[in-house]
Amino acid sequence: MARIVGMNGDTAVAYAVKQADVDVIAAYPITPQTIIVEKLSEYVNNGELNAAYVPVESEHSALSACVGASLAGARVFTATASQGLALMYEILYIASSLRTTIVMALGNRAFSAPINIHCSHDDAYAVRDAGWIELFAENVQEAYDLTFQAFRIAEDKNVLFPTIVNLDGFILTHSLEGVNVFEDEEIPKFLPPKEPVNPIDPEKPVSYGPLDLFDYYIEHKKQQAEALKASYPHILKVFEEFREFSGRSYKPLKTLSMEDAEVAVIILGSAAGTVRDVVRKLREKGEKVGVVSLTLYRPFPQEELVKVLKGVKAVAVMDRSYSYGSPGAQLFMDVAATLINVRDKPLLFNVIYGLGGRDLKPEHVVQVFEHAKKVAKEGEVPEKEVWIGVRE
Amino acid sequence: MIEVRWHGRGGQGVVTSSELLARAVLREGKYVQHFPEFGPERRGAPVRAFTRIDDKPIDIHYGIYEPDIVVVIDPVLLSTNVEGILSGLKNGGYLILNTTKVPEGIARIAKEKDLKVYTVDAHKIALEVFNRPLYNTPMLGALVKATGLASLDSVLKALEERFKGEILEKNKIAVKRAYEEVVKYEV
Amino acid sequence: MKYKTWKDLPIGAVIPEPGSSVEYKTGTWRTFKPVIDQDKCIRCLLCWVSCPEPSIRRHEENRVSVDYDFCKGCGICANICPVKAIEMVSEL
Numbered sequence: 037m038a039r040i041v042g043m044n045g046d047t048a049v050a051y052a053v054k055q056a057d058v059d060v061i062a063a064y065p066i067t068p069q070t071i072i073v074e075k076l077s078e079y080v081n082n083g084e085l086n087a088a089y090v091p092v093e094s095e096h097s098a099l100s101a102c103v104g105a106s107l108a109g110a111r112v113f114t115a116t117a118s119q120g121l122a123l124m125y126e127i128l129y130i131a132s133s134l135r136t137t138i139v140m141a142l143g144n145r146a147f148s149a150p151i152n153i154h155c156s157h158d159d160a161y162a163v164r165d166a167g168w169i170e171l172f173a174e175n176v177q178e179a180y181d182l183t184f185q186a187f188r189i190a191e192d193k194n195v196l197f198p199t200i201v202n203l204d205g206f207i208l209t210h211s212l213e214g215v216n217v218f219e220d221e222e223i224p225k226f227l228p229p230k231e232p233v234n235p236i237d238p239e240k241p242v243s244y245g246p247l248d249l250f251d252y253y254i255e256h257k258k259q260q261a262e263a264l265k266a267s268y269p270h271i272l273k274v275f276e277e278f279r280e281f282s283g284r285s286y287k288p289l290k291t292l293s294m295e296d297a298e299v300a301v302i303i304l305g306s307a308a309g310t311v312r313d314v315v316r317k318l319r320e321k322g323e324k325v326g327v328v329s330l331t332l333y334r335p336f337p338q339e340e341l342v343k344v345l346k347g348v349k350a351v352a353v354m355d356r357s358y359s360y361g362s363p364g365a366q367l368f369m370d371v372a373a374t375l376i377n378v379r380d381k382p383l384l385f386n387v388i389y390g391l392g393g394r395d396l397k398p399e400h401v402v403q404v405f406e407h408a409k410k411v412a413k414e415g416e417v418p419e420k421e422v423w424i425g426v427r428e
Numbered sequence: 429m430i431e432v433r434w435h436g437r438g439g440q441g442v443v444t445s446s447e448l449l450a451r452a453v454l455r456e457g458k459y460v461q462h463f464p465e466f467g468p469e470r471r472g473a474p475v476r477a478f479t480r481i482d483d484k485p486i487d488i489h490y491g492i493y494e495p496d497i498v499v500v501i502d503p504v505l506l507s508t509n510v511e512g513i514l515s516g517l518k519n520g521g522y523l524i525l526n527t528t529k530v531p532e533g534i535a536r537i538a539k540e541k542d543l544k545v546y547t548v549d550a551h552k553i554a555l556e557v558f559n560r561p562l563y564n565t566p567m568l569g570a571l572v573k574a575t576g577l578a579s580l581d582s583v584l585k586a587l588e589e590r591f592k593g594e595i596l597e598k599n600k601i602a603v604k605r606a607y608e609e610v611v612k613y614e615v
Numbered sequence: 616m617k618y619k620t621w622k623d624l625p626i627g628a629v630i631p632e633p634g635s636s637v638e639y640k641t642g643t644w645r646t647f648k649p650v651i652d653q654d655k656c657i658r659c660l661l662c663w664v665s666c667p668e669p670s671i672r673r674h675e676e677n678r679v680s681v682d683y684d685f686c687k688g689c690g691i692c693a694n695i696c697p698v699k700a701i702e703m704v705s706e707l
Contacts, residue, residue, distance in 0.1 A: 042451045042460070042589075135627035175489070196626065207489050211463040212447055214454045234629055243630035255621040256628045263626065309487035395491045 043215045045179045045208035046071035049115070049141045049201065052183035054085045055223050059110035059230075062090035062101035066120040067153045068205035069143035073115055095120040099127040099138070106136035106198075107244060109232030111187065114138060117205060118145035121159040131198045132167030133260060134244060137190040137230070138198040140168075141183065144305065144356075145205040146392045154393020155205040157304060157356040160333070161366040167260060169199040169267065170334040174290070174308045176213040179203040181284055182331075184218075184227055188274045191230050195267040202333070204306040206393060218282070226281040268335050288337035290329045293319055294344045297326030299408035300382075302341075302371055303354040304330055307389070307396045311354075314401040325405050330367075338374045345375065348382040349412035352404045352422075356390045364420065383411050388423045400424050429486070430577065432479040433495040435513055436502045437472050441564030444590070445501060446477035448568055451586035452578040453479075459486050474509060481577065497522040499571050501563040503551055506531050517541065524571050526550040526563050530613050538615045546574040548610040557602045565599045569606035580607055641668070645688030647703040649681050655700035662692035662701060 043051065050072045053061070061080070063073040079085035088105075092098045095116050106112045116124060121142060131138055142163075146156035163170060169189055173179035182201045190199040203209055234242060248256060275286040292312045294300060301311050308329035318325045328344055330337065345351060353372075355365035364372060368386035375381040387404050390396045403424060411417055432449065436442030443464040450462035461480040478492045494516040500506060503526050505513060510533055517523065523538060523545045530538070530545060538545050550566040557566075565587065572578045580603070587599050625631055651662075658677035663669070670682040671692060681692075693701040 040454055042447075042454045042462075133628065175487075204489075206463075211461055211489070212450050213461055213486070214459060234625075234627065241633040243633055243635075244627070246628065246630050248628055251618065252624070252628075255619065255624055259621040259624055259626070262621070306489040310490050313488045397490050397493075398488075 038216050039219070040214045041217050042212050043176060043180070044071065044210050044212045045173070045176045045203045046143065046210065047075060048176050048180040048215050049183050049203065050075035050079070051217065052180045053113045053139075053141075054079045055218065055220055056111065056113075056184060056187050056227055057085070057223070057229070058087050058113045060088045060090065060102070060105035060112045061114065062092055062098045062105065062112070063114045063116065064092055064095045064098045064120060066095070066117050067143075068145055068209040069115045069117045069120075069141060071209070072141055072143070076113075095123040096127060099124040099131060102138045103127060103131050103134060103136050106131075106138050107134060107234075107236055109230065109235030111191070111230040112136070112138045113140070115141040115143065116159075117143040118147055118153075118159050121162060122147065125162070128163060128166040128168065130245065133256070135196040135233075135263075136198050137196060139183070139186045139190055140198065140200045141179075142200050142202050143205045143209045144202050152392040153205065155207055155306075155356065156391050156393075157202070157366075160200070160202045160304075161357050161359075163200060164334060164366060167197065167264060168334060169195070169197050169264075169271070170332075171199065171201050172304045172329075172331055172333055173201060173203045173208060174306055174329060174331075176208055176211065177215050177284075178286075178331075179208055180215050180217070181278065181282065181286070184223070185274055185278050185286065187227055187230075188277070189267075189271050192267075192270050192274065193231070193233060194270040196233060197264060197267060202305065207306045216284075226278060264335055268337075271332060271335075286331055288330065288332035289340050289344060290331060291344050292316075292327050294326040294328060294348075296324055297348055298324040299350045299352075299405060299412050300326040300328060300345065300348050301352045301354055301401070301404060301408070302328045302330070302367065304333065304367060305356065307354070307356070310396055310398060311401050314398050314405070317398075318402075318405060323405070323409075325408075336370050336374065341371065341374050342378055345382055350408045351382045351384050352387045352408045353384055354387040354389055354404070358388055358391070383415070383417050385411060385417050385419065386421045388421065389425055394425050396425065429480065429482040430497065431492045431495045432481070432497040432499065432571075432577075433492055433517075434477040434479070435498065435500045435505050435509070436475055436477075436563070437504070438475050439472065440475075440502055441562060442475050442501055443477045445499070445564035445568045446479045448565070448583065448586045448590060449479050449571065449578065451589055452572070452582040453481050455582045455585055456578060458483060461486050461489075474505065474512070494518055495521065497524065497571070497575060497577075499524040499567055501526055501550065501567040503527050506534060510534060510537075514541075517543065520544070522546070522575055524548075524567065524574055524610075526567055535613075535615060543615065544574070545613040545615055546570060546610050547613050548606045550606055553602055553605050553609070557598050557605070562602075566602045566606035569603035570610035573607045573610050574612070580604070640684045641687050642684045645686065645706050647688045647690065648683065648706055649686065649688070649690070649692050649701045650704050651679060651681065652700045652702070653678070655698050657698055657700070659697060661695045661697065665691050665695045667691065
């Protein structure tokens with residue numbers, strides 16, 4: 037019997053982390069993720085969750101504590117956003133290179149300056165090169181579901197990479213929606229206790245994080261690169277097992293009306309649903325439009341994306357961030373690099389939207405599709421970069 | 429889909445009332461979103477909250493600009509923020525007010541827009557029940573009576589998710605009284 | 616020495632044989648080597664405390680000797696010795 041509980045994104049993540057029975061939480065509160073760590077500290081304090089909650093003095097220390105705990109064999113969780121993620125930056129690469137299995141919730145928030153507490157994907161993109169697996173939730177149910185899947189993925193012996201669940205700041209972290217929750221006793225069927233690999237063991241000592249110069253560093257990096265690529269089919273397997281467990285299906289790419297689409301939008305996060313809603317309405321008018329959103333952002337689902345974009349004439353790649361001085365914002369560059377050697381590829385342009393929580397309304401999405409139709413019709417891209425919802 | 433916008437001021441529980449409506453509606457098997465308007469949280473400053481309700485899953489995530497229903501839990505806003513209260517409210521929509529007397533300006537626009545206006549003296553109810561100007565739960569009682577968005581029973585159960593003991597009992601009384609006392613204002 | 620490929624290495628750059636740095640003999644880096652005059656030595660252990668490597672070995676009754684497998688010949692021990700019991704002698 038399904039049990040629906042009204043929860044906001046933060047509460048849903050905290051509840052999933054509690055049900056995942058984590059051993060160690062080290063986190064520092066920052067808006068819009070604060071509710072997650074507040075809830076978890078309550079659970080620990082009330083005895084509802086038997087975990088070590090490590091109160092730290094900064095995000096740098098939070099992630100450092102998580103690295104140690106993960107290597108010791110613990111199931112570990114942290115959460116942060118924006119400036120907090122920036123302060124973790126040094127440890128992000130260490131966490132992945134040491135193959136820890138930390139799960140992090142990232143309440144996506146714009147980087148300063150100016151100070152803004154609302155949603156951009158700056159922080160999510162800041163991790164794109166760091167060797168973490170990144171998942172994007174599009175609603176509160178997905179934030180809850182993906183948290184369980186993140187633990188399974190990170191701790192899978194064929195994966196062993198730290199994993200982030202991105203949820204849009206405020207739009208998901210602070211919005212209440214109905215969530216179909218599991219009963220505690222069901223969880224081990226999908227997420228059994230962690231089986232540590234190379235745990236810190238005084239009887240069998242090993243050295244972690246040694247100096248590694250030109251004689252071995254590049255081998256270690258090549259190994260890490262190949263391991264993240266090789267994790268892909270195992271991530272799909274976790275998605276599939278989650279579907280069997282819950283009845284809810286997750287895929288690297290979510291598509292709507294892509295079969296015969298002539299123009300399409302590619303997007304991440306909570307705005308995907310708004311685009312889908314517009315696509316449904318435009319389809320009723322007979323327009324051949326479609327939308328792709330990515331649940332799995334790293335490793336990037338290249339082959340699937342090439343497949344779904346086959347036959348599409350123009351694609352608007354929508355970024356809720358900006359990459360200053362780059363040939364395009366982050367998702368745009370990912371998509372462009374994915375398609376670079378494909379014959380008969382669609383024309384691409386980059387849409388910058390929603391920075392700092394600026395609402396993406398249906399009329400904005402209609403504008404994007406109008407632009408895409410023009411590109412498709414004329415066969416050229418007059419403006420590679422289009423800002424939408426900005427006062428000119 | 430039905431969209432509700434709540435107006436109040438910081439400290440009056442405007443966000444809680446939207447959340448309680450969401451919880452009540454969830455109990456009836458509907459789909460719901462509730463989100464506050466975010467900014468600096470200051471006691472006394474105008475605050476809004478939003479509830480979106482549908483019979484099918486809600487895929488969209490953007491603000492509510494053209495609500496079907498506006499609930500004003502704070503009587504002061506009826507004189508200080510008329511434009512804000514009526515902004516985007518659909519023709520034929522509902523306006524639920526905490527007042528004994530509908531101000532003339534609002535009455536005129538209500539007539540033009542063919543609004544269904546309901547009033548309740550939540551100020552009096554709050555002072556009698558809580559001894560404090562807590563308008564949120566009585567306004568929720570008035571809203572569900574006027575619109576039928578949720579049953580009284582679902583609202584009372586939603587209160588149980590959120591409150592305990594004496595506070596729960598007082599809120600139940602406040603909701604029931606407003607449910608009984610809300611009246612339709614003939615525009 | 617045969618170097619391993621990326622396929623052979625343990626994951627996460629761990630070193631499964633702890634303390635493997637002893638296999639790396641730094642004694643070949645010296646130009647001068649410290650030689651201790653045991654008759655002058657007053658067993659104060661300042662050299663033992665100060666050696667950065669550390670390759671001054673401590674024995675019974677606080678007698679000291681140099682581990683030439685690892686001593687890099689920096690001369691700190693000779694410099695710190697209060698009775699000039701350590702002489703830096705050319706390896707050439």
